[in-house]
Amino acid sequence: NAGVTQTPKFRVLKTGQSMTLLCAQDMNHEYMYWYRQDPGMGLRLIHYSVGEGTTAKGEVPDGYNVSRLKKQNFLLGLESAAPSQTSVYFCATAWVPSGSYEQYFGPGTRLTVT
Amino acid sequence: DQQVKQNSPSLSVQEGRISILNCDYTNSMFDYFLWYKKYPAEGPTFLISISSIKDKNEDGRFTVFLNKSAKHLSLHIVPSQPGDSAVYFCAASDANDMRFGAGTRLTVKP
Numbered sequence: 140n141a142g143v144t145q146t147p148k149f150r151v152l153k154t155g156q157s158m159t160l161l162c163a164q165d166m167n168h169e170y171m172y173w174y175r176q177d178p179g180m181g182l183r184l185i186h187y188s189v190g191e192g193t194t195a196k197g198e199v200p201d202g203y204n205v206s207r208l209k210k211q212n213f214l215l216g217l218e219s220a221a222p223s224q225t226s227v228y229f230c231a232t233a234w235v236p237s238g239s240y241e242q243y244f245g246p247g248t249r250l251t252v253t
Numbered sequence: 254d255q256q257v258k259q260n261s262p263s264l265s266v267q268e269g270r271i272s273i274l275n276c277d278y279t280n281s282m283f284d285y286f287l288w289y290k291k292y293p294a295e296g297p298t299f300l301i302s303i304s305s306i307k308d309k310n311e312d313g314r315f316t317v318f319l320n321k322s323a324k325h326l327s328l329h330i331v332p333s334q335p336g337d338s339a340v341y342f343c344a345a346s347d348a349n350d351m352r353f354g355a356g357t358r359l360t361v362k363p
Contacts (some may be wrong), residue, residue, distance in 0.1 A: 181354050182297070182344075184352075218322075229296050231296075237349075242287075244289075
């Protein structure tokens with residue numbers, strides 16, 4: 140039972156390059172989220188999904204795209220990376236119908252854009 | 254705009270004493286509040302939560318208090334232990350939005 144996993148753990152990109160971050164969960168949760176964490180800013184929601192095939196924008200969606208083709212996977216894409224996207228990215232899942240908004244987080248991906 | 258604020262970036266307490274972490278929010282639509290704990294190089298882990306219909310929730314050494322009129326919540330840790338040293342994030346949620354504070358780094362000294 141791996142919980143929430145993220146791939147890769149670290150990545151260095153050059154400005155303009157593209158990449159995809161993968162989040163996988165084995166908890167059978169409907170809701171999945173992508174956050175970024177920056178110093179002094181806490182976690183900010185990029186995009187989220189309330190179920191397979193659905194996605195929605197969060198607080199800071201610009202420059203990112205997402206897809207949820209399978210319930211257990213949530214992909215975050217950067218089409219043309221910028222230095223402002225240097226951050227630590229966290230994926231999270233939640234079983235909202237339980238009545239709680241408790242989220243389960245992955246270990247994070249540290250991305251540096253030079 | 255920061256809808257959830259943790260005004261103390263850091264807090265240092267002695268082992269065995271009480272730790273009090275504070276959080277303020279601005280959006281009255283939030284109906285669920287949570288505290289997460291984060292160690293370095295790990296993702297945040299859920300600690301305790303409270304619904305807006307309650308004013309207190311207790312779980313072992315951890316108690317969360319909610320003052321809706323003041324739009325303020327606090328986390329009390331009694332007694333504090335060195336293993337509690339971490340960054341604590343408060344979060345506020347409605348149906349589809351979760352907003353986090355910037356975090357408070359708690360250091361518990363032996």
